[in-house]
Structures are given as structure tokens and as C-alpha cells.
Amino acid sequence: MLLDDKSVYLMRLGDNALVLSQRLSEWCGKGPAFEEDMALTNIALDLIGQARMWLSYAGEVEGRGRDEDALAFRRDSHEFTNLLLVEQPNGDYAQTLVRQFFFDAWHQLVLEALRRSSDDRIADIAAKAIKEVAYHLRRSSDLVVRLGDGSAESRRRMQDAVDELWMFTGEMFNADETEELLGAQGLACDPSTLMDAWLAMVSEVFAEATLELPAGEWMQKGGKQGRHGEHLGLLLAEMQFLQRAYPGATW
């Protein structure tokens, strides 16, 4: 059923932005420099704006009366469809940055494709979001270079983060039936087509950063289908606390 596929797809886009925004806002007031505090808050804010647009649209398409907040605060972990990458804990600042870089590089490619979507509203949201994401990517790739090719300690931390997160990158390019179907209709983007461009972008930045692409080929998957790790449940428990504790209240 097309409408179901479409709302599922929109929810994935919204969940990625929402969960990553939530992770970034955990850094609030605790960043390694004032400018970083500001930048992370800024990116978290951009992402939450994008999450709201995707989730509102998902709720409308779904037609069951769920608005952005119903989707954000009253679904359980198995109903969240974000990539496993974005739910990974912040770790040290290197891990936060590498997670961001992997995601930003992918996000930009996805939004570029969605700007040409046959669905006008998807194209509009993508066109708005891509302006923000172009800045996110510029910032994260610049910091990956500077920290990779920085001190011995920063290089080690960055390489550790790359090795830690690599197995969560494969999922970004696995198309499932929903994506294949909507991709064929020109409504969504088939992510398997983005792999080469993403790898080229990452390789180029890593070369300048003196970081190595991990050899490991085994990739985790399942986030998009609602199969998550243990971290997401705790993230949601915190995020959803008030809506769960006081159902029916208006905030």
C-alpha cells in the first residue's frame, strides 16, 4: 500500500533527525569550547526543525490523527525507524564528530536526491534542509581533517571512533522494499545508489585527515525496520518522560 510506504519512509527521515538532535542536545553546556557548544546546539536545532517537518508530514499521510508530538513521544523503541548510527552514544567528542560526519555526508546525498522528488512537499522540505546540512557537512568534514591531522592523541581518538562506528554505516545503503518501491516511483531515493559517492567523499576527507578506512566488512542493520540496540530505549525513556507520565496534558 503506497500511503503506508510513504509514511514509513517519511518517518525514517524524521526519526534520524530527531534521534541525532536528541544526542547532540545531551552536550548542551558541556562542549570542549564555547564555539563548539554553540555549533552543536545550532545543529541540534536545525535537525529538530527538520524532524518536525518530516514527522508532521508522515502523520498527515498516515491519516490516523498522529501529529509530530504523538509520533515523537508516544512510540516505543521498536516503532522508531532511525538508522543505528544516530542512536549510538556520544562517547568522547571524537565519537560525536565522526558519527556526525558519517551521517552528514549521507544526509546531504539523500537530500540532494529528494530535492528532485516527484512529491512536491518532499522536494520542498529537502530543499530547505539541504541548506542547513551543507553547513553541517562543511563543519564536520573540516573538523575531521583538523583532528585527524592534529596531535597524536587526537588522531588516535578519531581513528578509534571511526573503527567503533564503521559497522553502523552499511545500513545507510541497504535499500528495503519500501525504498525500492518509492525510489522506482521517483518519490524517494534508493539509498543503494548513494554508496559510491559517499565512499568517495569519506575517502577524500580521510586521506587529508590521515585516517584509515576500516577493513571490516560486517555491517549491522535493522534500525530502519525497528530493530535497535539497547541505547535507544534509554534515550526515549528520557525524551518521552513528561508525555508518558502525564498523558493528555498540553505543554
Next chain:
Amino acid sequence: MYAQMVDTGVKRVQGLDEMSAEERAFQERIDAGIKIEAKDWMPEGYRRTLIRQISQHAHSEIVGQLPEGNWVTRAPSLKRKAILLAKIQDEAGHGLYLYSAAETLGVTRDQVYADLLSGKVKYSSIFNYPTTNWADIGTVGWLVDGAAIMNQIPLCRCSYGPYSRAMVRVCKEESFHQRQGYDLVMTMARGTPEQKQMAQDALNRWWWPALMMFGPPDSDSVHSAQSMQWKIKILSNDELRQKFVDQTVPQAEYLGLTVPDPELKWNEDTGHYDFGEIDWEEFRQVVAGNGPCNRDRLRTRVKAWDDGAWFRDALLAHAEKKSERQVAAAKAA
């Protein structure tokens, strides 16, 4: 009001006839309402007092992110979360802007920040209180930003140019913060009984600390008199406090919330509200480091700074490598 009890280093205020020619010319400029700019001559006491005042204000913006950050991951709607993030981002921006204003007086940001981390320089006492329920986020916007605006609007007219211009910009954003805070509290005060209870509980806890933000009574402060002569303080602590009470009490009534002061009542003769005695011992203890959150707040900032050392060092290392490479490339060419 983010700077409290700023030490001017003087025991009493000099008259024009006791001043040197330079000091007199300086004071006359101030009296004539002409702004002092960074490169102008200024008395050492003026410069040092401004550094203290501006950096204390900047530190308050930076530390002030923590009590609000405490709820950003638990904000109950995406819209509220976005508003709160935007507010926190504004505050970090105010901090940076104010550090820049302090730097025009011949200190570096790292120097004044080190004084915060070592506990030598304070930030506003208000940020040493905990945010324990969601209504606190609205109440902080309503009362704390409300008190800050009360103090900062007159400071837009202060004698030091860079500071007055910073205040103009900061005030615009603060008044947005206050409005969103009041809106949040109103939503809760008109919500379910549980929400109303949270809103009342928040007002109960924040009312007195908010009044303390304006600093000790005028009778206790020689520094205020000097700062007022220099026009880096425009209205006295007690005047500001009274204005704040007069403005805020009707707002609380409109919300259907009770201000936690049994002695509070309208005085027909003075045209102001009379209010009860402030617990100045609590204020002194909080300023001295014994508030409920002083240790936590400072520990959090120190940890962030220490954990970030490798990051800042690496950026420097990269910049050095890059300039070495440029020099080498220039030689080779």
C-alpha cells in the same frame, strides 16, 4: 541581572575637586553622556571594575546554560524543545559577545574564563538553584530573564561603548526569552492540576532567589555609588528590585499563581508593593559557594574544559602543521 556585588576597589566616592586633571576630564565626559571607547584613557579602577562586571555577566550566560540544559533532553514537545535550544544558543552567544566586550579592556577570554573555573570570579547566584520540574524552564524565563532585562535595559545607556552596544543586542533576545517563559508558565497554570502544581512549585522556589539577583540592599553598598558615578550602573539595587516586584506580582495574579510572600501587599500611599524581608544570609551563603548547586555547576564546567583539552590542543597542533607546510612550500617554490 547577571553581575552582583561588583567590587570597584574604592572605599568612598571621590568628588570632582579631589580628582586629577585626567580623572576630572574623564568624569566630565561621562556626566555629559559621551561614551567611553576602548582606546580612550580611563582610570584603572573603571577599567578593572568593568572587566569584573562584564566577565561576571559573561560567566553567568555560560553557566546559565546548565540549569536549562538539564531539561532540554526532556522537553515535552518538539516545539518547546526547539524554543529551549534556541534560547540556550542565544545565551552562549551572549557569553561570547560579552567576553569580546571584556577583551576590549585588555584581558583575554581564556584569562577571565580561568578565573571562573578556579572559583575566583563569580557568576550570578541564581544559577546555583536546581531546575526540578518542567515549569522551572518557563519560570526561569519569566523571572530570571525578566530580572535581567530590568537591569540591562538601563545598561544600554551605560558609559562604556562596547558594553552598552552589547546590552542593546542582548536585551532584544532576552525579552523574547521572557515572553516564551511566561507563555510556558501560562500553559501549565491553565493545564491539568498536576501542571498547575508544578507551576506553583516553581514560583515558590524561584521567587526569593530572583529578588536576590539584584544584589544586597543599597544601604550595604559603597561599590554601587562609585559604579553609578561612572554610569556603569544606572539604577540602584533596591530601585530595580522594587520595579521588578511591581511588574511581576500582577503577572503572577493573572496566571492564578500565588507569590510566596505573606507580607506582600499593594501600598496605596507609595504606589508600590510592600514585600517581606529577604533572607540575606541565604544570599551570602550562595555567593560564598554554599548554594544547592554551586559545586555541581562549577564541576560540570571544569570537567567540560578538562575533557576538551585534547580537542583544543589538536586544533592548535593542526594549525601549526599547516603553517609549517605553507612555509616549506613557499621555500620550495
